[in-house]
Amino acid sequence: MQEIKSYICGEWKSGEGVETELFNAITGEKIGGVSSKGFDFDAVLKYGRTTGGKKLRKMTFHERGRMLKALALYLLKNKKKYYEISAWTGATKSDSWVDIEGGIGNLFANSSLRRQFPNLPYYVDGEAAPLSKNGTFIGHHIMVPKEGVAVHINAFNFPVWGMLEKIAVNLMAGVPAVVKPSSVTSYLTQAVVEDIIASKILPEGALQLVLGSARELINYVKPSDVVSFTGSASTGLKLKSNPVITQNNVPFNLEADSLNAIVLGQKATPDTPEFKIFVKEIVREMTSKAGQKCTAIRRIFVPEQYVDEVQAAVSDRLAKTIIGDPSEEGVRMGSLASIDQVKEVREKVEALAESQNIVFGDMNDFEVTGADKEKGAFFSPILFRNDAPFEKTDVHSIEAFGPVSTIMPYKTMDDAIELCKMGKGSLVSTIVTPDDKEAREYVVGAASMHGRILVLNEECAKESTGHGSPLPLLTHGGPGRAGGGEEMGGKRGIMHYLQRTALQGHPSTITEITQVYQQGAKGNVLEEHPFKKYFEELNVGDQLITEAREITADDIDQFAALSGDNFYAHKRDTNFEGTMFDEQVAHGYFLMSATAGLFVDSYDMNPVLLNYGIDNLRFTKPVYAGAKMHVRFTCKELIPNDVTEKEDDPKTKIKRGIVKWMVEMLDEDPEEPLVGFATILTMVKLKNQ
Structure with a gap:
């Protein structure tokens, strides 16, 4: 053994x-x-x-x-x-x-x-x-x-x-x-x-x-x-x-572990692709890991007129599922994890059988390929049918943690939602329907008692990860019986x-603590233009104050002609009575362009490789012809950037970082100088290549 x-504690150790x-x-x-x-x-x-x-x-x-x-x-x-x-x-x-x-x-x-x-x-x-x-x-x-x-x-x-x-x-x-x-x-x-x-x-x-x-x-x-x-x-x-x-x-x-459900939408008739998708999903979830998944489908809700068709289709696919040693050719379902687990699942199946009927499978009589059924922890898929799920309710409280599930009818979507909720909280449920409005009705009605809902149709089925697959960027957990917890979910x-700790203080202090420049903090005004600095040479708070530029009516006219943006507020001859403006107003995007002209140092090659985005762009008040505008340009945040090298492409091998710049557009009003603001993202070369 x-x-x-x-x-x-830093060593491999055995217990007594x-x-x-x-x-x-x-x-x-x-x-x-x-x-x-x-x-x-x-x-x-x-x-x-x-x-x-x-x-x-x-x-x-x-x-x-x-x-x-x-x-x-x-x-x-x-x-x-x-x-x-x-x-x-x-x-x-x-x-x-x-x-x-x-x-x-x-x-x-x-x-x-x-x-x-x-x-x-x-x-x-x-x-x-x-x-x-x-x-x-x-x-x-x-x-x-x-x-x-x-x-x-x-x-x-x-x-x-x-x-x-x-x-x-x-x-x-x-x-x-x-x-x-x-x-x-x-x-x-x-x-x-x-x-x-x-x-x-x-x-x-x-x-x-x-x-x-x-x-x-x-x-x-x-x-x-x-x-x-x-x-x-x-x-x-x-x-x-x-x-x-x-x-x-x-x-x-x-x-x-929870009593997860799958619902066949009323629009998913037996002649639709969604009907076949529904059946395939059930069988996959019953036999994958031999049904030993906290997310496995335990309850199957079907429009009452399609119960017989679903039962026949699921039973037919289950009958073709070969159970046995996974190393044998053709085996599609292995064993449970242990003999003790077989005993536990058997007890739960027997308890469920007191209030509903087995329509497929036999715990004693089933074939096993390539292994000894008596020595291994094998178990037959068991499909139940419960024609009165509102009255025979054991199925909503007893879980057999194996290849076991129950088909049940419903009349209306409200009934299907209510039946799903009778599981008292689930990790996941699935709605299979070709109708997006039907999907919306189910999701909005059922979401309060589910941690995740898969909406499945022909358009997404090929790429869908399936009912039973929690994904690292989505939360995994659920209310009630499912535990009330939440894990994964990306960030x-x-x-x-x-x-999480709340901080209070002066913007300069908060800037130092967070290493993100805060509006109102003291800047480090540079003699040298910040675009001439390599990534390692920049510090949060490094700042450039530009000269002023007068915004003229000709500027506004020319930008309108160049961009095609002839909104009424940008035209001189507009009657501004009843509008939000007093006279011809400058385009916001012209102001942003003019701002770039003020802070961009373009005379010589410099470490800035490219400008690749603008975040949080806002215009806080109108700018009319004659206004003089300047820019306060501050290093807001420094972010390393991993290099993904492509073969035979030297451009991708350049080591660089991402610099976020706070851009504040200011006019001469001493009381309220802020005209607009944005965060500019640049890619900046590292000095050490």
Whole structure:
């Protein structure tokens, strides 16, 4: 029997004895055992906070993002080994692809989010809030990494994805992790962690792995820690109710298995492509991972006139699904994760059978290819039919966590929405319809009780990732029974591991803290034009005050002729009575163009490679002929820019950064000089090539 060790406090360690024995789900052969008896969990968490946390918090978001990218590339090189081990869990190759490469994909996705964060260890959230009449007192928000540990207690069904989708987020935020996978499939998680530690890509202490029981681990968490749990609602509730969690107000994210539903729209008649898409989606979700997904379809709602057709079509496809050893040719569904899981699913199927009828499948009589049905954890797909879902309600509360689902009729879309809500909160539901108005009706009615809704039709089906696929840039979680939690979600997910703090002070002080120039702050007026400086030579607050330019009526006429913008307010002969203007007014876009003419230094080659955008352009008051306008041009923010090299293209190899410039258009009015403002983005060359 193989000893499967934990990685804690900087070393691989075994617990005392064996708490849980692990078995190959296909052959029934013993793999090894795990234990955490004798572990000092207080020391484990302290090690993460001190050793791992301190190092991660010193890194910027951009450094953390590049770290995740390097880790993703490293794990991809080793994926063949993970596929081989994944087969022991009963997973087919396509099941393993979702788990392994889907998990690695989360590392890539979160790595790319670095571009939405500053090159700082902390995040500047939102815009400044004016708090005083004269602008000398403003407010802002920053978000800093929590000085604790992310404790992840994961389910058995996705031993790789479940870990990587979570740690990608907390590592990006600058918070270390302690991962506690389900013992049943922890040997696969351990194989991946072993490679992560060997790579030395993560700082020491950034990732620890606890195998075996971790009941005592929760007793040592602090207010600075974050706990996330994926698994059964009952276990999650017990953990969430732990006095240490409640008394210390430790953030606890619960993602529980839910009774997810799919709805066939009334316009998706049997002769439409959507009907076939609906049937295919059901069968895929029943058989993928042998139905062992928190997002799997458990309830199928169909217009009452199409129930027979759906039942026949789903049964026909299920009958063609070959169950067995995933390494055998033609096998499309593997086993459950363990014999214990078979017993649990069987009990739930028997409970459901008391109030509804099995129309496909037999728990005792089914064929298995390439394996011994008695030794492996195999289970037949089971399709129920419930013709009275408002009266026979066990289906809305009992979940068989396997290849089990129930077909039910509905009369109106309001009924379908109500039936979906009877699941008391779900991670996901799907509406399949060719009619966008029907889709809108369902989404608006059902969204309050769902964390995600897939709207599926012929136009998106080929590229759709499917009902059961949470995506790293979208939130994953759901209300009620689904746990009331939220994870992933791109930038939103990272913020779960950051502490938001409100700041108040002078604009110059807030500029220094945020490293983003705030209006009203003192600028560093340069003698040399800022466009002559390389990226490394620029500082936030570097400023240019331009000379003034008079805006003439001829300017306005010529811009109207050149642009074709002959809006009445830009014409001299307009009768302005009853309008918002006193006389001919300058075009806003002419003012922006004139502004560029004032601040652009174009006489010699300089480090500015290109201007590629304008953000937040606003015009605050009309400018009439005769007004004199000048520009205050200030370095607002400096952002590194990764170079993506293309073969045989030297232009892409130029090292550069992004500079955001605050552009303030000002006139001679001492009381209210601001005419307009914008943020200009330039790409600036690095001196060190």
